[in-house]
Amino acid sequence: MSGTGSQFHEFFNDPRWALAMVRATVLEAAHPQIGAALLDNSTFVAHPWRRLRNTFVSMQRMFGADEHARQREAARLNRLHARLNGTDARNRPYDAMNPKVRAWVVATLFESAVTLCRLGGQPLEQGTMDRLYADFQALLAAMGDQAGHLPPTLQEFWQYFDHMVEEELENTEALRIILYKLFDHLPAPPLLDGMPTVWAAGRALAGPVVGAITVASLPESFRRRAGLPEIPGAQTLMQSAYLAVGLARFLPDGWIKAENIAGLLSLSPDSDDPRARSITAVRDGMKRAGALIRLITPLPAQPDPAGAGEPERSAEEFFDAVLDQTGDGFLDWPDLAAMARELSGRLDLDEPEENKLYDAYAAWWRELQAALDTDGDGRVSRAEYAAGVPSLAGPALIRVAEVLFDATDRDGSQTIDGDEYRALFRTGFRRDVADTEGTYSRSAFLKDFLSFMAGRRRSSAFDPLLSEA
Known part of the structure; x- marks a missing residue:
């Protein structure tokens, strides 16, 4: 085989x-x-x-x-x-x-x-x-x-x-x-x-x-x-x-390879991959084509978030983009398990570290369920989440952030270096997260992760972790 x-x-x-x-x-x-x-x-x-x-x-x-x-x-x-x-x-x-x-x-x-x-x-x-x-x-x-x-x-x-x-x-x-x-x-x-x-x-x-x-x-x-x-x-x-x-x-070797195509499909224009520059040029051309299409077709215009920095978003938007991983309109354990699964796969964790991450997400789910499931049906609806979103960042979510940091910090230095950052985010350091020593400190990581999971603002670093299609 x-x-x-x-x-x-x-x-x-x-x-x-x-x-x-x-x-x-x-x-x-x-x-x-x-x-x-x-x-x-x-x-x-x-x-x-x-x-x-x-x-x-x-x-x-x-x-x-x-x-x-x-x-x-x-x-x-x-x-x-x-x-x-x-x-x-x-x-x-x-x-x-x-x-x-x-x-x-x-x-x-x-x-x-x-x-x-x-x-x-x-x-x-x-x-x-x-x-x-x-x-x-x-x-x-x-x-x-x-x-x-x-x-x-x-x-x-x-x-x-x-x-x-x-x-x-x-x-x-x-x-x-x-x-x-x-x-x-x-x-x-x-x-x-x-x-x-x-x-x-x-x-x-x-x-x-x-x-x-x-x-x-x-x-x-x-x-x-x-x-x-x-x-x-x-x-x-x-x-x-x-x-x-x-x-x-019949095309020359290397022109059409599943590995290359899969990589391009998942490559973000913000990546430090050299191919990103070419993709950015393609995107610019496609945006111009999109403007032309809007002129000649009845398709409704939609907001383009590109270049908008990190704007605020509603609780409902965050629920749909990040929390509802299975796309069924509700938040329950399979959604949080999917987050743990994706992060474990990105970091290629061994069983002990993987179990710690799953356990942390399971504890967060119990915390969310107790705080937000007001009708007792065992899951959290979009409306229940929006009404109770201030209850989101409790001790269990802090534990998720800590376990994720420890899993990313493979050498135990209490900072995330460039290689460790790339393993999690699949891109190089952004200037707004690296400190003067070129690393990502534990306190900064926890602060950014918890701020992102509060769901009110977009994050150029954290959004691709869980919201990309």
Whole structure:
């Protein structure tokens, strides 16, 4: 499975892999247990680009040549999955550590890789397919799952896959959100943040097309049973898309690489990455294009926060942008768990430090629930938060800030240096946070974090941590 010799490595930078990933995600969401877990815990609606990047980085580690990195990533994923369990709307239990469920996730990735080649007019040879299947079996084994949850042979796999599609998958709410809400309301990636008109115009055209392509690529038996619409010409459009995107493989090496594209999608124009200067020029051009679009289309003008410094914002705006990580309109434990998950991933924490951060967020959730959940329904609404926002910065939140500082301060110097700052914020020091010695002091960090979490003002440093799409 590992390194550049694996069959999967040859597919990893194929630009069509993005289409395959979307298709695999839809098939995963159609599984009732996975769909319920996504609905309750995932940030894929409010923060899809962040989740895409995190998934890409995780797959890089799991299929990379570094055995130690692979073991650490497998352990991290197991800790993450162990925290995802509950019951769905029909009171059916779900558990992300269920080995059969985990096997289905791997199965969708393998089958979608095979499908992207078939739909692109380049079906895999039998030997290549066998080696690719062995790579995905090894992925499941690296997670610690016993053999047998995926069929041992490729011939048996196709029987297993057909059974799952025809008997186990459902038209879940998570699937419907991906197909009919996510594509139509996809937030702009950091690259295009601050240019809502340009993004809205492009999304209005691309969203329905991506949705139609995805539906057309799903197994026919599932489309029929789930009642998914048959759009005239969708099959031709889908095959054309796979063929057209696949032509990018003939470009010179380095022009189209999934790693480079993923990095650009998550790159902030405020980053100290050298590519940021080029992105800034692109953004300036797009802003001019956005101004032209506003003149010739009925799209409503929207405020452009770029260049506005750090203006004040309402409690409701902060609730939507930062606190409601899952995008369901309420604040509850999965939202705070998503914050802990994102920060732990950025800092690549080991289990003890990760547990400390989760425990701190859990204590903050209990504090928030006691202070703000006035109707006793176990969650905090936007209105409840806005009414009780002065109660936000209690002792538990101070503990979150302290634990986050300690996790970032890897050398224990009680200051955050440039490398530690970059690990958390993915950018170099801003002049307004570094002191005269070129470090970020503990007191300054705690003050800035607590001020940001009070929710009244934007923060150029802290906003991208939790609010970027």
